[in-house]
Amino acid sequence: MNIITATEFRNNQRKYFELAEKEPVFVTRAGGMPMAITPVDLSDYPTMEEMKAIQEGLEAYDKGECTTIEDVNNIWKSIL
Structure with a gap:
């Protein structure tokens, strides 16, 4: 050290x-x-494209643009 x-x-x-x-x-x-x-392995971190997708998802969630799954045993019922 x-x-x-x-x-x-x-x-x-x-x-x-x-x-x-x-x-x-x-x-x-x-x-x-x-x-x-310290060295880092870049594969342990999200790419810029992944970060953009995460940010878009968070913004959509904040706007209420999401689907709530009512029954985890039958997710398609909530989606379709």
Whole structure:
């Protein structure tokens, strides 16, 4: 584990990005909470298209544009 200052990170970003692929790197900030630099697997996060679909669904729900399922054993009764 490495704990460095924001200045040290700015001056040596490549070094710390490469190091973060192997072990945790924490960057301290004056007056702020420390930040962790860690690699991520983008497949764990929604794509832009998925985020757009989620947002559209939330907006439709807020407008009441949704179907309430009355009987979970017979969902088609509520849909059709």
